Amino acid sequence: xxxxxxxxxxxxxxxxxxxxxxxxxxxxxxxxxxxxxxxxxxxxxxxxxxxxxxxxxxxxxxxxxxxxxxxxxxxxxxxxxxxxxxxxxxxxxxxxxxxxxxxxxxxxxxxxxxxxxxxxxxxxxxxxxxxxxxxxxxxxxxxxxxxxxx
Numbered sequence: 001x002x003x004x005x006x007x008x009x010x011x012x013x014x015x016x017x018x019x020x021x022x023x024x025x026x027x028x029x030x031x032x033x034x035x036x037x038x039x040x041x042x043x044x045x046x047x048x049x050x051x052x053x054x055x056x057x058x059x060x061x062x063x064x065x066x067x068x069x070x071x072x073x074x075x076x077x078x079x080x081x082x083x084x085x086x087x088x089x090x091x092x093x094x095x096x097x098x099x100x101x102x103x104x105x106x107x108x109x110x111x112x113x114x115x116x117x118x119x120x121x122x123x124x125x126x127x128x129x130x131x132x133x134x135x136x137x138x139x140x141x142x143x144x145x146x147x148x149x150x
Contacts, residue, residue: 034142034143035142036140036141036142037115037116037140037141037142038089038116038138038139038140039114039115039116039117039118039138039139039141040114040116040117040118040136040137040138040139041086041088041117041118041119041120041125041128041136041137041138041139042113042117042118042119042120042134042135042136042137043119043120043121043122043125043134044065044108044110044119044120044121045059045121045122046058046059046108046121051063051065051107051108051109052065052071052075052076052077052080052108052109053075053076053077053080053081053106053107053108053109054075054076054080055107057107057121058123059121059122059123060121060122060123061107061121061123061124062102062103062104062105062121062123062124062127063104063105063106063107063108063120063121063123063124064084064086064104064105064106064107064108064118064119064120064121064124065106065107065108065109065110065113065118065119065120066079066084066106066108066109066110066113066118067109067110067111067113067114067115067116067117067118068109068110068111068113069114069115070115071109073109075109077106077109079106079143080106080107081105081106081107082105082106082143082144082146083103083104083105083106083143083144083148083150084103084104084105084106084118084141084142084143084144085101085102085103085141085142085144085150086101086102086103086104086118086124086128086139086140086141087099087100087101087139087140087141088100088101088128088129088137088138088139089137089138089139089140090137090138091135091136091137091138092138093135093136094135095129095132095133095135095136095137096129096130096131096132097128097129097130097132097137100127100128100129100130102124102127102128103144103150104120104121104124107121116141118139118141
């Protein structure tokens with residue numbers, strides 16, 4: 001049996017060629033488009049009051065307050081109920097927990113916060129900083145998808 005090299009090459013290429021890959025699932029696309037924000041994290045207490053999102057939460061709840069930049073000075077703000085994923089990137093003041101990541105729910109507004117500054121409930125702060133004393137921490141954060149997937 002005699003084979004020609006060009007014919008073998010064509011047969012080999014044809015046998016190893018596959019169909020186009022499946023498209024990227026929608027949820028993966030949405031995650032790949034997320035934008036990381038870098039800012040400052042601090043802690044606040046609700047003192048039994050109702051947050052700007054209309055909910056009364058204990059200080060132990062895993063919630064956060066976003067700046068007026070995001071909440072648009074509205075009550076309830078447009079991001080009420082939305083989840084955020086936050087990573088503790090360290091602190092210049094010795095606050096612990098560098099590298100810890102949490103997911104918390106937006107339930108309030110921080111009127112004195114800059115655009116990417118997040119105010120954490122005591123429960124969120126403790127989780128993010130490994131129960132460090134109150135202070136400030138550098139953070140990287142992003143919004144989770146509307147369906148809560150981070």
